[in-house]
Amino acid sequence: MPSPTQPDPSRTGRLREATRDVHAALDAALMERESFASRAGYAQFLAMQRGFHQTVAPLYADPALQALLPGLATRARLALVEQDMADLGLPLPAAAAPQPVSGEAAALGWLYVAEGSSLGAAVLRKLVSRIGLSDTFGARHLAPAAAGPAAHWRDFTTALDAVALDEAGENQAIAGAQAAFSHVAALAEQARSQAPHGA
Numbered sequence: 001m002p003s004p005t006q007p008d009p010s011r012t013g014r015l016r017e018a019t020r021d022v023h024a025a026l027d028a029a030l031m032e033r034e035s036f037a038s039r040a041g042y043a044q045f046l047a048m049q050r051g052f053h054q055t056v057a058p059l060y061a062d063p064a065l066q067a068l069l070p071g072l073a074t075r076a077r078l079a080l081v082e083q084d085m086a087d088l089g090l091p092l093p094a095a096a097a098p099q100p101v102s103g104e105a106a107a108l109g110w111l112y113v114a115e116g117s118s119l120g121a122a123v124l125r126k127l128v129s130r131i132g133l134s135d136t137f138g139a140r141h142l143a144p145a146a147a148g149p150a151a152h153w154r155d156f157t158t159a160l161d162a163v164a165l166d167e168a169g170e171n172q173a174i175a176g177a178q179a180a181f182s183h184v185a186a187l188a189e190q191a192r193s194q195a196p197h198g199a
Contacts, residue, residue: 010157010161011160011161011163011165011170011173012112012157012160012161014170014174015109015112015173015174015177018174018177018178019113019174019177019178019181022178022181022182022185023181025185026181026184026185026188029185029188030045030188033188033192036124036127036128036130036131037127037130037131038131039088039131039132039133040195042088042128042131042133042138043088043090043195044188044191044192044195045188045191046081046084046085046088046090047090047093047187047190047191047194048184048187048188048190048191049081049141050078050081050082050085050092050093051187051190051191052114052180052183052184052187053076053077053078053081053114053141054078055101055110055183056076056101056110056111056114056180057076057078058101059072059101059107059110059111059114060072060073060075060076060111061073061076062107064104065104065107065108065111068104068108068159068163069111069156069159069160069163070155070159071155072111075115075118075152075156077114077118077141080140080141080143081141083140083141084138084139084140084141087137087138087140088138101176103172103176104169105165105168105169105170105172105173105176106172106173106175106176106179107176108160108163108165108173108176109172109173109174109175109176109177109178109179109180110176110177110179110180111156111160112160112173112176112177112180113177113180113181113184114180115153115156116153118144118145118149118152118153119149119150119152119153121141121142121143121144121149122144122149124139124142125139125142125143125144128142
């Protein structure tokens, strides 16, 4: 493991470092809004999640990306997010214009963000259990993979780190990850602004 003064040489490590600040800011904003303390707050979180997973769904279905990242298609969670919304009686808004993800390298950055959210879901599962949600009702998309979240993430990052990219591609992957976090933050703000007054 790299020392505190030695950067992580892996692509995953570089992506984590490049998105550390925007990731921390998003996490803080979601907790400040008490997104997991009530069903009203969680409804906003689900709206954000649906918008994001609508954007990344085509990446999970892309044959070229599937060839680079084995098992990618099985990791898609849009259908689970929509089932969670149905469980809670939430209407599915009309699909928004998708955020374009241009290029294979940038797509890897977006997928890094999407898959990373699965790793943090264990904490969120505990929080939403307090408001009556579970792996089979309302929080299906937060349920861990059969192999466990750590192994699921490790399989993904091993494949991600093995993809051959030149320097331009590395920069595009980083830009993609940063764009993904910015997109999620914008979706979170949109969900809050569209929530019923007082929710």
